[in-house]
Amino acid sequence: GQNIDQPTEMTATEGAIVQINCTYQTSGFNGLFWYQQHAGEAPTFLSYNVLDGLEEKGRFSSFLSRSKGYSYLLLKELQMKDSASYLCAVRSTSRSYQLTFGKGTKLSVIP
Amino acid sequence: GAVVSQHPSWVICKSGTSVKIECRSLDFQATTMFWYRQFPKQSLMLMATSNEGSKATYEQGVEKDKFLINHASLTLSTLTVTSAHPEDSSFYICSARVTEGNEKLFFGSGTQLSVL
Numbered sequence: 009g010q011n012i013d014q015p016t017e018m019t020a021t022e023g024a025i026v027q028i029n030c031t032y033q034t035s036g037f038n039g040l041f042w043y044q045q046h047a048g049e050a051p052t053f054l055s056y057n058v059l060d061g062l063e064e065k066g067r068f069s070s071f072l073s074r075s076k077g078y079s080y081l082l083l084k085e086l087q088m089k090d091s092a093s094y095l096c097a098v099r100s101t102s103r104s105y106q107l108t109f110g111k112g113t114k115l116s117v118i119p
Numbered sequence: 120g121a122v123v124s125q126h127p128s129w130v131i132c133k134s135g136t137s138v139k140i141e142c143r144s145l146d147f148q149a150t151t152m153f154w155y156r157q158f159p160k161q162s163l164m165l166m167a168t169s170n171e172g173s174k175a176t177y178e179q180g181v182e183k184d185k186f187l188i189n190h191a192s193l194t195l196s197t198l199t200v201t202s203a204h205p206e207d208s209s210f211y212i213c214s215a216r217v218t219e220g221n222e223k224l225f226f227g228s229g230t231q232l233s234v235l
Contacts, residue, residue, distance in 0.1 A: 050125075050212050050226040051163070095162060106153070107224065111162040 010034045012110035014096050019116045020086055028081045028113045030096030039099040041107065042070050042081045046092045054081065054094075083115075091117045122146055123215050125227025132203055133235055140198045140230045142213030148193035149215035153224070154186075157210040169196045203234045 011033040020026040032040070039058040043051035057063055057072035057079060069082040081094055093112040100108065122145040132138050142152055150171050155163040167188050168176045175188035187199040196215075200207055210231050214224040 048210070048229075048231065050229045052226070053224070106165060106168065108165070109162040 010098060010100060010108045012096055012098055012108060014094075014110045014113045016111070017114045017116070019118060020083075022086055022088060022117055022119050024086050025082065025084050026086060026115065028083070028094050028096075028115065030079045030081070030110060032077050032079070032096070032098045032110075034077075034098050034100045034102070034108070036101035037074060037098065038101045040070075040072055040079045041097040041099065042068075042079075043095040043097060043109075044092050045095055045112065051095055086117050088117050088119070091115060123149075123213065123225045123227045125213050125230060127230055128228060129231040129233070131233045131235065134204055135202055138200045138203055138232060140200075140211055140213070140232075142196045142198070142215070142227050144194045144215045144225070147215075149196075150193060151216045152190060152196040153214045153216070154188065154196075154198050155212045155214065157212065157229075163212065166198075200232065203232070205234045208232055208234045 014030045041056050042054040044054050045051040054068055055063055055070035057070050060072055060074055062069055062071045067084045072079045093114045095112045096110040097107040124143045124145050126141055130138055152169040154166045156166050157163050165178050166181045169188045169190040171190045171193050177183045185201055190196040210229050212229040213227040216224055
């Protein structure tokens with residue numbers, strides 16, 4: 009089966025940097041995704057990694073190490089609007105390319 | 120990016136009634152759509168994969184006779200919660216994949232279902 013772990017909650021200060029970790033176990037790995045979800049809303053796509061390394065997109069960056077089954081999402085220059093849940097999701101060929109989501113990390117940005 | 124429209128956004132119904140949720144791809148054809156359910160403070164849980172022109176594939180533990188999925192066209196999939204009960208109250212979200220292996224899923228805005 010698949011197992012995805014990420015911290016339940018994190019708190020960070022406005023203007024700071026925060027790193028949200030995600031570890032996973034899966035067969036037939038075919039990509040890792042990060043989504044942002046505000047309460048009561050649908051997730052929005054943030055990033056996608058399928059090869060090892062860092063993908064940078066503005067204030068958000070995502071890193072992947074396939075050998076370690078590990079990814080992180082890095083948020084820089086935190087803003088209050090970044091308060092949301094961040095979902096790590098893994099795509100697997102063994103599950104017909106479907107995404108399996110982690111439970112999400114609720115990030116609270118404080119002044 | 121591609122747009123997926125889902126409605127209604129929220130619905131309140133009496134126990135025992137049926138509720139239909141629609142998911143439309145507005146500017147692309149979606150051969151595959153996914154239906155998720157999310158309970159408070161929980162992650163998205165895949166319920167079923169909806170394929171245009173064929174029967175949906177349900178995840179283990181999801182009752183196919185209770186959650187009816189119809190994907191009659193390349194732009195529309197519907198989820199009908201039949202004989203709804205309070206434990207069915209949840210946030211239901213659909214998503215669509217443009218092409219096989221495409222790295223992005225496009226999500227609908229979700230439907231909050233409350234069964235009294």
